[in-house]
Amino acid sequence: MSTLSPQRWLITLAGAVTLMSGPALAAPRGSVDLDSQLLSGDDTTISQSADGELRWRGSFADSVDGTLQVYGRLDNEDSSHDTLRLDEAWTESAWGPWDLRVGQQRVSWGVMESSRVTDALNASDFQADLIEPRGIGSPLARLRYWRSSHTLGLYWQPMTATNVYPGSGSPHFFGGGQSRLDYRSEDRLGVRYAFEGRDYSLSTSWLRGPEVDTYTFPQVIFIGENDPIRSERIGLAGQRFVGDLVLRSEVVHRRLLDGVDPATLSAAGPAAEEEILYSVGLEYALRQWLGRSDLTTFVEYFRSSDRERSGALTNDLFLGAEIRFNDLRSRTLEVFLQETFSDRADWFWRVRYGRLLTERIELNVEYTRSRGIYAGAPGSSARNEFVLGLTFGL
């Protein structure tokens, strides 16, 4: 393992303070997932993986709390998917209308169900699942002021680097390391205001510094430079509730900052210096539509103002449906699909079924069919993925 970097000291300190809360520390909770995966495309492979998380919560003074969450994954087919990291190691203090949280954190912005274009604080772990990635904890200091329905937050992310590789050997791996593409890190600053109304909610955000994900900059994967992709983002997100109908929308204006020549980013086309990403969607729920079951449906559309760029969230339609059977075994059935309307016509659809076997064991069965979504997917052939998993609660 490499020497702990300064950012690791921040995380380690916050984690240590949390662990040292002694008798006030809650017993660890968490879960372990064991998956067996059958993947077919040009080749057929069968692999097994295990991932799990442990979390501790502690209260060690009046209005001072802490959380420690460790996440790990082992993949017997591809060891580059292995990881062990601290996703959360933070201490939070609250006083009056203020709260301050310092340490490794995962923060989620935005309101859409599938992808949230304003949600840009944390990098995504695409190694386990490209379609539903997990957020990766990042060192962060967050100061918030709360009054009635209004919240104002200030965010400082020290030493942030573009994420291209969250597996073992990356900076996210516990103990540190170097990413395959060694991006220089810089601090990032952000501000967010949110309001919760009776029938609606609204938030606006500003973020300046390195982009953390390559998800919306796929061509960055090919870059050989080690300067981070820096941008300034102004975002807006809102939702309106009308009976069983929820209307949602997000908009983000992203401007690449000086020092980055968009023309050098090519392989899938130049990135525009300024781009507006927006999404609109709705959710509708039918209660007890079939016996005791509830059906919730989602429709979301994503568009980029950069007509030259292709890839995810540039011209996409997402459709989803979730059935909750409301029975003893908490059975659920989810179906969703997404298609990118471009020359590449990337698409995926996924079906997932879950049910409890016991109070502590859940069975999940999932099938995904996709084309072009996975980088390096052979030609235009579709990819089939079948996953059988068990989740054990601790």
Next chain:
Amino acid sequence: MILKQSHRDSLVGRLGRIGINVATLVSVFTVIPAVAAVSSALERDELEPIGRDGREVVAAAEQTYDGFGSEYRELTLTLADSTGQESLRRLEYRALEGEQRDDKTVIRFTAPVNVDGARLLTHEVAGKSDLRWIYLPELGRVRRIASADQSGSFMGSEFAYEDLSMRELDEYSFTMLGKDTCGERECYVYRAVPKSDDSGYSKVIRWRYIDNYQEHRSEYFDRRGDLLKVRLIHDYRQVEGNWRPTRIVMENVQTERKSILRYHDLDFGIDVHEREFSSQRLDSVF
């Protein structure tokens, strides 16, 4: 129907030969009309009249809920289907009393595994639909739920979200039906008609003890007017002047499913701040 004795004896004999117990028949033909008579009596106000307004009784009941300040409970929710199979849910409940009866609650789920760590925040608003948010740890974000969800099932149980609130004064229109016997005690009986179109009920008939205004039982009628569920409240405890049941049974008479909510570890005056009941902090509290 009047039968001569000789004809009656002959009839009993014939019924006995084909296995029909006359006593059973008698009980069936007396019980059913009795139940029907009770139900219809409720509708025809044939219970012992009482000179009190329905809303007045409910207001008195809600006054007994006032002043709890803050509250903590641990609960288990048992779901049972018509075959007797059961499944368990475990939760922790915290509540903060609001000034205008706009109470706030946070429920943290600890079992089963698919909801472990999830939290549900509810802001009750007098006379309007509650506001609700849910935090799902696997997603790492807080999600607001449509308010019209109040008729939806809570955790797959027979309790709907609208059944969980103690407050009803601004949610229904009330008609006093009269007085009835509840075991060794007496109850007010009134009809409550939901004001909200989002409710899953056409009406609720409620029995409240006259001596302390606590609920004895309730009957819920679906939108077609048929009896849907019966709620029975058991084993009240008075803690620091606050009455709370320790066991609530909700039975769906149409599907024969049942859900039982049991309260453990009841505590009042817990040290909580109002900010802990805001949606912005749902991912970090408790």
